Amino acid sequence: xxxxxxxxxxxxxxxxxxxxxxxxxxxxxxxxxxxxxxxxxxxxxxxxxxxxxxxxxxxxxxxxxxxxxxxxxxxxxxxxxxxxxxxxxxxxxxxxxxxxxxxxxxxxxxxxxxxxxxxxxxxxxxxxxxxxxxxxxxxxxxxxxxxxxxxxxxxxxxxxxxxxxxxxxxxxxxxxxxxxxxxxxxxxxxxxxxxxxxxxxxxxxxxxxxxxxxxxxxxxxxxxxxxxxxxxxxxxxxxxxxxxxxxxxxxxxxxxxxxxxxxxxxxxxxxxxxxxxxxxxxxxxxxxxxxxxxxxxxxxxxxxxxxxxxxxxxxxxxxxxxxxxxxxxxxxxxxxxxxxxxxxxxxxxxxxxxxxxxxxxxxxxxxxxxxxxxxxxxxxxxxxxxxxxxxxxxxxxxxxxxxxxxxxxxxxxxxxxxxxxxxxxxxxxxxxxxxxxxxxxxxxxxxxxxxxxxxxxxxxxxxxxxxxxxxxxxxxxxxxxxxxxxxxxxxxxxxxxxxxxxxxxxxxxxxxxxxxxxxxxxxxxxxxxxx
Amino acid sequence: xxxxxxxxxxxxxxxxxxxxxxxxxxxxxxxxxxxxxxxxxxxxxxxxxxxxxxxxxxxxxxxxxxxxxxxxxxxxxxxxxxxxxxxxxxxxxxxxxxxxxxxxxxxxxxxxxxxxxxxxxxxxxxxxxxxxxxxxxxxxxxxxxxxxxxxxxxxxxxxxxxxxxxxxxxxxxxxxxxxxxxxxxxxxxxxxxxxxxxxxxxxxxxxxxxxxxxxxxxxxxxxxxxxxxxxxxxxxxxxxxxxxxxxxxxxxxxxxxxxxxxxxxxxxxxxxxxxxxxxxxxxxxxxxxxxxxxxxxxxxxxxxxxxxxxxxxxxxxxxxxxxxxxxxxxxxxxxxxxxxxxxxxxxxx
Numbered sequence: 001x002x003x004x005x006x007x008x009x010x011x012x013x014x015x016x017x018x019x020x021x022x023x024x025x026x027x028x029x030x031x032x033x034x035x036x037x038x039x040x041x042x043x044x045x046x047x048x049x050x051x052x053x054x055x056x057x058x059x060x061x062x063x064x065x066x067x068x069x070x071x072x073x074x075x076x077x078x079x080x081x082x083x084x085x086x087x088x089x090x091x092x093x094x095x096x097x098x099x100x101x102x103x104x105x106x107x108x109x110x111x112x113x114x115x116x117x118x119x120x121x122x123x124x125x126x127x128x129x130x131x132x133x134x135x136x137x138x139x140x141x142x143x144x145x146x147x148x149x150x151x152x153x154x155x156x157x158x159x160x161x162x163x164x165x166x167x168x169x170x171x172x173x174x175x176x177x178x179x180x181x182x183x184x185x186x187x188x189x190x191x192x193x194x195x196x197x198x199x200x201x202x203x204x205x206x207x208x209x210x211x212x213x214x215x216x217x218x219x220x221x222x223x224x225x226x227x228x229x230x231x232x233x234x235x236x237x238x239x240x241x242x243x244x245x246x247x248x249x250x251x252x253x254x255x256x257x258x259x260x261x262x263x264x265x266x267x268x269x270x271x272x273x274x275x276x277x278x279x280x281x282x283x284x285x286x287x288x289x290x291x292x293x294x295x296x297x298x299x300x301x302x303x304x305x306x307x308x309x310x311x312x313x314x315x316x317x318x319x320x321x322x323x324x325x326x327x328x329x330x331x332x333x334x335x336x337x338x339x340x341x342x343x344x345x346x347x348x349x350x351x352x353x354x355x356x357x358x359x360x361x362x363x364x365x366x367x368x369x370x371x372x373x374x375x376x377x378x379x380x381x382x383x384x385x386x387x388x389x390x391x392x393x394x395x396x397x398x399x400x401x402x403x404x405x406x407x408x409x410x411x412x413x414x415x416x417x418x419x420x421x422x423x424x425x426x427x428x429x430x431x432x433x434x435x436x437x438x439x440x441x442x443x444x445x446x447x448x449x450x451x452x453x454x455x456x457x458x459x460x461x462x463x464x465x466x467x468x469x470x471x472x473x474x475x476x477x478x479x480x481x482x483x484x485x486x487x488x489x490x491x492x493x494x495x496x497x498x499x500x501x502x503x504x505x506x507x508x509x510x511x512x513x514x515x516x517x518x519x520x521x522x523x524x525x526x527x528x529x530x531x
Numbered sequence: 532x533x534x535x536x537x538x539x540x541x542x543x544x545x546x547x548x549x550x551x552x553x554x555x556x557x558x559x560x561x562x563x564x565x566x567x568x569x570x571x572x573x574x575x576x577x578x579x580x581x582x583x584x585x586x587x588x589x590x591x592x593x594x595x596x597x598x599x600x601x602x603x604x605x606x607x608x609x610x611x612x613x614x615x616x617x618x619x620x621x622x623x624x625x626x627x628x629x630x631x632x633x634x635x636x637x638x639x640x641x642x643x644x645x646x647x648x649x650x651x652x653x654x655x656x657x658x659x660x661x662x663x664x665x666x667x668x669x670x671x672x673x674x675x676x677x678x679x680x681x682x683x684x685x686x687x688x689x690x691x692x693x694x695x696x697x698x699x700x701x702x703x704x705x706x707x708x709x710x711x712x713x714x715x716x717x718x719x720x721x722x723x724x725x726x727x728x729x730x731x732x733x734x735x736x737x738x739x740x741x742x743x744x745x746x747x748x749x750x751x752x753x754x755x756x757x758x759x760x761x762x763x764x765x766x767x768x769x770x771x772x773x774x775x776x777x778x779x780x781x782x783x784x785x786x787x788x789x790x791x792x793x794x795x796x797x798x799x800x801x802x803x804x805x806x807x808x809x810x811x812x813x814x815x816x817x818x819x820x821x822x823x824x825x826x827x828x829x830x831x832x833x834x835x836x837x838x839x840x841x842x843x844x845x846x847x848x849x850x851x852x853x854x855x856x857x858x859x860x861x862x863x864x865x866x867x868x869x870x871x872x873x874x875x876x877x878x879x880x
Contacts, residue, residue, distance in 0.1 A: 505547060509554075518691060519653055
């Protein structure tokens, strides 16, 4: 069920109605049933995967909690008799047992993810290696159906498990309540990857009907549909025209495709998240923001703090930090500082931890080399910009007025957008050699006249479409600027009724009339559905 | 305070509903000057409904039979409920719909529709279905006709289907919001121009000449419904040279007509009797008849309905005759205008 399908809209509308009619204590149960129903519509066979993850994570979390409680209780009861050393030994023993449970559950669930998502990729690469080595042996490539949102719900569930292990959150005793956390339907499709500590509370609370909250939620949903249907799905036609025929779209076309894709991806992904957060809000549930105007970032590092925030923090908290403070890494750090000197030595552990994060980020996005290269491309750019910091420092000492000036900030923003868009080309063409080849044509094919000679009208978009796009992007830009002063919707809520009613109705009409949906437009799923 | 709040809500809902209805009316195609076939089904509801004969079918009925001739020469009051590529289940549900308003003595059904067993085209579906008034028959017809990409909701709220037409609106869209001119003469689509039939292509070889089960099922349902209502069902095959009418298809229809005891007229085999001349009587090289051709075969059918079926001459009924006087005037006016448009001389001048 696509977010943009009539079925989904009807499903959500009926759910909201039932949610507020149902007894308050049953609201979360209704949400669980709806989430599983939603998942059932996506594919009944997928239910097995999500149920397996839920049950195993629930069992492991409860066992980890029980083991921790048992150790703590023993130490507390024998406080007087145990020596400090004995207490330490007991605690370490308990932690080891907890770790075994954690690792077992992680391996199991990451194993499921690896098999359904990455097995084909791995086997294809092994076969390619055999071929390159001149060996006849070939393995048959498995063909698993990828369950909807498996990367999102697996990471969300495992994040919760690690939090329980760390003692950050208590284990949820009720399997069904945990089931709702894992399967909450608006975020199943494309995230965000919520934390139990953030989402859990409002998910199970009783929510009385509040017209203002529901209205704010609906407005957010509407804005999400505007981004998705008016901007992303319209520009998609042009992106496809450029990308699917690379032979005839080199040179300046690559730049067009690159920038159009950057816009499409932003409108598509943030639009989907707006719908998710909006649905949560209509139900009284707080889903954390996943974007903070990323295209206004002045560096790639900042960009990644503002784009897909929940994924970035997940990788930082559950991969970067654990690797950074792991015993082998600390050992390596000590060794490298001793043998390679302070300057180089201190960088090696950071570089390696970041490398692991970016390789994981890349492969999380998809089982193909283009995503891995894209992830590592980000790593290279971040590391290089980190190494160039002394150079930037020299520049700013030489030109002290530049830093903080509007034009310099604008330069930084444009540079970041262009860099990110360049890296996204791997995602766009989905073929590493082709991406490099097409990037090369930017410097070998000089067809810049296509930007003004009317060729842009051959991409499946009419002049009217470009007009709608420009208007939509202008609205997007204006809202982004206004967001810097706080919630735009809350400020609009303070307007006189006719003005705000006209504004929201105008937005509704814009989606209704200018949305790229229905016959004549190919229904497109959200790009992040595929990850 | 509470009253004021409710008034505000009611006012908003009303304003939104009215504006959306107006917007929908504006954006829906009017089918007045282009692709007029889309306006045909709707016109029936503005009629006095006491027809002796109702034609049901696709372009082979609405372009080949002229109710004006049936009235003028035989006093038979008839109407054509046809639209472009009208599929057999659409014809069935249109018949059901028609029988909600009247029970004619004869239903004429053109058998070419048997060639389609599955939904074909959204554009043609729209032209047939949008004009139907809402009823259980319309719902069933939509559900039976939808292609894979179509959605029932788009039929309930056509604004969802035509939402992007705002960039191609013409003056007729604004004019047609409240008033639509008639495009047919009791369902007959008139064309007077001539394009002789030359080099008519042979039918391509088919893998299977049997009509589909779904198509047969709906023909059965048409026959059953007529039988139940005491209506005589007459099967016809209009004299279009293509789409090609295969002998194998002819055999199946003949066998069916025989089995069900239904009269069947294949006008392709009656060219001598009707006097049809494909160098004069078609406007698109044999696909459809022009006015001259339509009048010829309608005369033959009128004689058949009068003499073989025994339909009465109703020209003596004053109210009906008055209605037809106006209709015939419009018919002749349209005919003359078309002759002028195509630079032709009317045969009776």
